[in-house]
Amino acid sequence: MPFHDICILGAGPGGATAALHLARAGQPCLLLDRAAFPRDKVCGDALSGKVLAELKRIDETLLQRLPTLPWQVASWGIDFFAPNGRRLSVPFTPGFNKATNSAAGYVAKRLDFDNFLVEEVRRQPAITFRENVDVAHTERTPTGGWRLTDKAGQEVATCRLLLVANGAQSAFVRQVAGHELLPAHHCAGLRAYYEGVAGLSPDNFIELHFIEDFLPGYLWVFPLPNGGANVGVGMLSQAVADKKINLRQRFEEILATHPALAPRFAQAQRQGPIRGFGLPLGSRHQSLSGAGYLLLGDAGSLIDPFTGEGISHAMVSGRHAANWAAQAVAKDDCSSEFLRNYDAAVYNRLGQELRVSRMMQRLLDYPSLFNFVANRAANNPTLAETLSMMFVDIDLRARLKQPSFYLQLLFGGKKRTLLRAEQGSASKRG
Structure with a gap:
């Protein structure tokens, strides 16, 4: 089997996004998935505004095509x-x-949306895409890379850096990264x-x-x-x-x-x-990397604790994974120390939103308090817009640093925040 600098396990939104960004940067990669596309994926199927922003970052034509599709x-x-x-x-x-x-x-059903991304993957000559490949075992090579084998022990591929995007049930996440469920x-x-x-x-x-x-x-x-x-x-x-x-x-x-x-x-x-x-759920801070690997999307436990939304977070992690993987290969440094830059980038973008969602999740233990918040939000544009911001591509970090925001959140405000202006500036951040 040929050696690859970067191998990606899983061609869902996180893995496909990483592969497409690598291809745009001129960095070849190998993308493996145990299924054949189109394939179903159990999910809520909602594509938030953050998903649209990530599509635009891959290629604006993808965002332009989406509204024209019948599914x-x-x-x-x-x-x-x-x-x-x-x-x-x-x-x-x-x-x-x-x-x-x-x-x-x-x-849109994941059957259709994931295949939409995979079709774009198939168009990229820099991406070697193989379906129906079930990687059962991963082991370190003497040179510090990875050897991937199937259930029969046959070699599937070897690589220098592994991007793990094969979901919540990934054996790699449990056995190598050491994440507990x-x-x-x-x-x-x-x-x-x-x-x-x-x-x-x-x-x-x-x-x-x-x-x-x-x-x-x-x-x-x-x-x-x-x-x-x-x-x-x-x-x-x-x-x-x-x-x-x-x-x-x-x-x-x-x-x-x-x-x-x-x-x-x-x-x-x-x-x-x-x-x-x-x-x-992304309700606790976990390591997203180690020596020679990065965890993306569900494999990194990045799902929103309140809404259950995970597609956009997988795509955000895919974008940052592509960036740091390309740098690691260029610098010939796949050490855990260098790859921790990926953790910092992902949590810098998503950490505050995950913390806000965790607080909202905790409201579910107190129905009377939840009712109070809902009643207040109906007459409080700031609170209502904060809920909206969880679904559109607005970075909460800058807003949460403003003391006036908390006064408006608690007591309401006469002036409605101009979301369009914030949406315009959000694309320049993270």
């Missing part, structure tokens, strides 16, 4: 439903006009596709329902093309175990009996099975 719907905001039933509608762009504004978010920082989820769900937003607002007798879990309803919807539930694995919850049973019970949701699902038809998945 997506433009989403203009999010509806939060508090435990008391109060709905908080937060548009991604305040005062949006669908005739003149570009959508700040989309919803801690129930307090892991979410159990279920997802199903439905057709005929009544009451979907005409502006395709995505829905997050925080139901009092299901806390600290939540239920989502994300609209899809042709009247379809991605519907699912998520709850901390620790809570599932402590409360002995049958997640599948509770999911079906909520759709059948909840006063607001049952009428909407009375005539809906489920398309295919209910599928389960696990989400390693």
Whole structure:
């Protein structure tokens, strides 16, 4: 097998993004995936504004093509439903006009979106892409690189630097990086596709329902093309175990009996099975690198603790991984000391947002406090916009350094922050 400077495990959004940025920089790489594309991936399927910003950073034509494709719907905001039933509608762009504004978010099945990125990968001569390759074992070589083998012990590839983007269940993450699956920082989820769900937003607002007798879990309803919807539930694995919850049973019970949701699902038809998945949450700071490797996306436990959103964080980590991997190869320095620059870059961009989301996640343990926040947000533009900022490409760091922000957050403000101006400047940061 030929030797490669950089090998990427996993062709999901994180791995594909890393490969595409490397190709743009003129750095060849090997990209391996155990599946063949297009392939399904259990997910909520929401593409936030941060995803759009990362597409633009790869190639602006990708962002221009996305709205023209039949497998997506433009989403203009999010509806939060508090435990008391109060709905908080937060548009991604305040005062949006669908005739003149570009959508700040989309919803698309991972089957289609991941393949959209992989199709771009296939166009790049600098990327050697191999599908149906299951890397079962990794071992260090005498020269400090990696030897990759399959289950039969046959060599798959050798490389100098390994970018690990093969998900939450990665054997490398557990056996080499030493990450433990801690129930307090892991979410159990279920997802199903439905057709005929009544009451979907005409502006395709995505829905997050925080139901009092299901806390600290939540239920989502994300609209899809042709009247379809991605519907699912998520709850901390620790809570599932402590409360002995049958997640599948509770999911079906909520759709059948909840006063607001049952009428909407009375005539809906489920398309295919209910599928389960696990989400390693970014609710604690973990090492993202070591000697000769970088962890991307789910493999680095970078999923938003409050919303469960992970696609954009995988793409952000993919971009930074490509940058530091190219530098490591150029400097011939794949040491753990040098690669810690990657950790710093990722957490500099995402760390503050993950901390804010962790605080929001903790509200789920206090329904009355959650209700209070929802009630305040309805009359507080600053708080509502802060929730919106979790889904669009706005860097929270600068805003959280301003003392006036906290006064507005607590007591409201007469003047609405100009999100468009911040969106324009956000692309220059991180």
